[in-house]
Amino acid sequence: MSSTTFPRLLLDHAAHRPHAAALREKEYGIWQTTTWSQLAALVRDMAAGLAQAGLKRGEHVVVVGDNRPRLYAAMLAAQSIGAVPVPLYQDAVAAEFVFPINNAEVAFAIVENQEQVDKMLELRPQCPQLAKIWFDDPRGLRNYKEPGLDSLDVLIDTGRGFNARRPGFFDEEVRRTQPDDVAAMFFTSGTTGNPKGVVHSHFTLSDRARAGANFDRLTPDEEVLAYLPPAWIGQNIFSYAQWLVCGYVVNCPESAGTVMIDLKEIGPTYYFAPPSVFEGLLTSVMIRMDDAGALKRWLFQRFMAVARRVGPTRMDGGAVGLGDRIVYALGNLVIYGPLRNTLGLSRVRVAYTAGEAIGPDLFTFYRAIGINLKQLYGSTETAVFVCMQPDNAAKADTVGVPCEGVELQVTGSGEILIRSPGLLKGYYKNAVATDEVLSPEGWYRTGDAGFVDASGHLKIIDRAKDVGRLVGGPNDGAMFAPKYVENKLKFFPYIQEAVAFGDKRDRVCAFINIDFNAVGNWAERKNLPYAGYTDLAQKPEVYALIRDCVEQVNADLAADDKLSGSQVTRFLVLHKELDADDGELTRTRKVRRGYIGEKYGVLVDAMYAGKATQFIETQVKFEDGRTGVVAADLKIEDAKTFSTVRQAA
Structure with missing residues (x-):
């Protein structure tokens, strides 16, 4: 106590x-x-x-x-x-x-x-x-x-x-x-x-x-x-x-611009970052590798294949054959060790990510190169620590087991309830909201939908209020989990943000924000000229790149009986980056889906009306406080969907 x-x-x-x-x-x-x-x-x-x-x-x-x-x-x-x-x-x-x-x-x-x-x-x-x-x-x-x-x-x-x-x-x-x-x-x-x-x-x-x-x-x-x-x-x-x-x-960086340098100088042993930071680190690595010589790229690809196959098992304390141990040790000498050092994570003993789901490929990458990256689950109301992943049982699709003092309960509707010594005393001057989330028995209603798997790990699907249903069409009645779809799209380095729509509609459509650095680097390697974000976002070649990402997500969703109906049928690439200053994201970079749906209602309607293009004019706020207008004719494209793949019993 x-x-x-x-x-x-x-x-x-x-x-x-x-x-x-x-x-x-x-x-x-x-x-x-x-x-x-x-x-x-x-x-x-x-x-x-x-x-x-x-x-x-x-x-x-x-x-x-x-x-x-x-x-x-x-x-x-x-x-x-x-x-x-x-x-x-x-x-x-x-x-x-x-x-x-x-x-x-x-x-x-x-x-x-x-x-x-x-x-x-x-x-x-x-x-x-x-x-x-x-x-x-x-x-x-x-x-x-x-x-x-x-x-x-x-x-x-x-x-x-x-x-x-x-x-x-x-x-x-x-x-x-x-x-x-x-x-x-x-x-x-x-x-x-x-x-x-x-x-x-x-x-x-x-x-x-x-x-x-x-x-x-x-x-x-x-x-x-x-x-x-x-x-x-x-x-x-x-x-x-x-x-x-x-x-x-605790070490305080000089400024936001020096964080990467300071990270390398300090070499933290205990590290915490949301998935977006780990995504950014990996994107910078992949950009550098794309620019590297042929031999270096070959070595990186060869040893990373070994790392993905052997590294996670090694991190979990599993058995690894002698040959794999030798090859991994060599890879550690020439690739993994220098890479950890470049990222500033060479001394990390425990690294955590939380706030949003992290992609399995991203999660596996860090554990494969010897970084003990784990996930945890919690919120402001629970003082963060609810579920944590043990060192030898870190999974990409769960958020861990209840930590000391925590009780979990899952309601019939799938909502997760928590009882813990770390629960909030209440919401300030808001007894109504407090009573809505805290029961007389001391249970906190998280608003998250999920379940506890056979190994005792908690798996989060989405916010309970956001889980909807498709209405009409071939997938009538199918579950729609927007955050799950958005996170799968964001697992690709070329996609910065995604906003999925589909509740009470006959199909799923999505807005995409490209990652300007990653796509810009890709465009330069393709000798594709562009004049800023809006121009790059509307290039036919960029649409083809993003369509490939969307269709890979659809193929993955087709393998899930419950979520196969959430495949994205149409998408567009937004003409501007979603921004907290414009009210589109929270300060913790969470998508304000309802606000975006209203603000860009003309785009949502155009996607569902089957239009091929739609003109949009949007007011934006610049860092110096000035406002301006960004306008563009946005292309709207179809994405290939897949039949549900039935899992063997």
């Missing part, structure tokens, strides 16, 4: 391992280390500064920015005096902050830099209670004279003076904070409306962090690279809750 709080865990590390590294940050190309004792002193002063500024127990403070040591310290400082940090997505536009700030009645904000300060100042008219804003990085802010705006240095200096006058203040506040007190609030991505504030206690977060650490035998010697948004509970658990529970080192 976790009967402690995050500030107490910090003080425990500072007392027993004062000179051990707690955090590292790369600044101007050099890694700077913060020890546990230095971090504790920083948190002590920052907490006193916040109290002096008027932050009270139970109140909320938003924290916005990349992973930065002083932002981590800010969360600990707020928790030390009983306040509640609310991390928000740093890439969100100012308008997206208005609801959470007003919903949580936030008067205090701690942000990273000028970009985030500008957002806070922009929304002040809509959030008049936002009185104090502190920033970490002063660059570009010298001439800002806004009321209530100060640097974290000023806050820390104020707190240091306060602690000198009241030396027992901090320790007394930490003692007052109890494990069942609220530790943090995470806002959901809001795929179907306003986001909901998920309330977690010190107990729920630290209990799940400890359960995950026990499952994988994590130690203080682990190295972690924190590069995903801190507002995402996945990153928060791995680089905050588990960091404090285990006491390992």
Whole structure:
């Protein structure tokens, strides 16, 4: 049982391992280390500064920015005096902050830099209670004279003076904070409306962090690279809750652009990324191999064939013949080892992916080259850790077995229910929504459809509300699982995003977003000229490339009795990339299918009407805040479908 709080865990590390590294940050190309004792002193002063500024127990403070040591310290400082940090997505536009700030009645904000300060100042008219804003990085802010705006240095200096006058203040506040007190609030991505504030206690977060650490035998010697948004509970658990529970080192990259370099320099032993990151890494490898010489390509293909055949069995501890062991060892010397090093994953002991399904080929690739990649299942409401894959039983089509303290139940409709010590305390100011997902008996309704297989592993099919039925046509009544279809399409390196339609229709149609880098590289090798994304997306050669991917997915679906009706009959390649700034994706890059269906209704109608082309004009928002229009005549093409392949009994 976790009967402690995050500030107490910090003080425990500072007392027993004062000179051990707690955090590292790369600044101007050099890694700077913060020890546990230095971090504790920083948190002590920052907490006193916040109290002096008027932050009270139970109140909320938003924290916005990349992973930065002083932002981590800010969360600990707020928790030390009983306040509640609310991390928000740093890439969100100012308008997206208005609801959470007003919903949580936030008067205090701690942000990273000028970009985030500008957002806070922009929304002040809509959030008049936002009185104090502190920033970490002063660059570009010298001439800002806004009321209530100060640097974290000023806050820390104020707190240091306060602690000198009241030396027992901090320790007394930490003692007052109890494990069942609220530790943090995470806002959901809001795929179907306003986001909901998920309330977690010190107990729920630290209990799940400890359960995950026990499952994988994590130690203080682990190295972690924190590069995903801190507002995402996945990153928060791995680089905050588990960091404090285990006491390992969290490394903060210099910027988003240096992550790959920093990954190689740090060589993490414990690594976490959504499938899109692993897809991007593999795409970069395949692009480089396409450009390599003939001998190198031949060696890569030859040894990768061996790796795919032998590697997963080897990772699972299975028996491998002497000849295969020798060939694999040679491949490890000339291909797999250098490849792991190029990816920055040469020291990884445990790697996890979650958030979306990962393609079996992608999953097998990493395990084949000796990376212990596994899947886990969880959500914001469950504090992440629900199911995890053991080292010797990682499967591409499941998400693992229930971890410590978790009970699973599958309803008659196929929805997964969970009972766990890590369940949310509730949704903030939303008792109706809380009652909808939490039963009086303590079961949480996940909204996911799935089942437990014969080996005790959980298999997820789709979101329960998204699983629909085809109506009319030859597949009348067939199950339609859009996310399952979309994920199978996204397994191809040339497809970045996919959106499938079919519920209450007679067939399945899909929108496709190409991966601009992968398809662009392919086009250059084919000597195919193009002038940007829109032009490339509509090339007949690109349509042929994507049609081949779609038809491979259809062939796979034909082998599944339940989902063979979900084969894609028609598709189009969108003229623009789906973007969170345009409302088409959530900040965690989940497709907002309903919104996209409405926004591009003319395209959906054209596909089902049998049209060969459709003109579309779309307003887009650029990174600098300007808006523009992208217009194109989109081609709509048919894809070959296959008869259901009956499985032998």
